[in-house]
Amino acid sequence: MxxxxxxxxxxxxxxGDGAPIAIPEGPIEVTTSADxxxxxxxxxxxxxGxxxxxxxQFNQYVKDGKIRLKK
Structure with missing residues (x-):
């Protein structure tokens, strides 16, 4: 979905084993699966990107208001 x-x-x-990379502020598409x-x-x-x-981790970003889902 x-x-x-x-x-x-x-x-x-x-x-992978790299350093964290920032996702730019702005619109995104979110596709969820079981894992x-x-x-x-x-x-x-x-x-x-x-x-x-x-x-x-995704749910924590939503809870913290850093990712806001559109209804």
Whole structure:
């Protein structure tokens, strides 16, 4: 299921064993599955970003108001 949302604040993801990377503030698409939540956004006109978060981390960002789901 895909939802629209907006990032408001410091939201990060960690690719593999790397350092946390910030997701830019602004509109995102959220796709949920049983084991992860995928966030997608536009960086520039022809460049897209994507990150998979564990459900617990995504839910904490929503609870903290850093990701706001559109109804």
């Amino acid at each position: 895909t939802q629209h949302a907006t990032v408001h604040g410091h939201v990060t993801y960690t690719p 992860s939540t995928t966030l997608s956004w536009s960086v520039e006109e022809d460049i897209a 994507s990150a998979a978060l564990p459900p617990d």
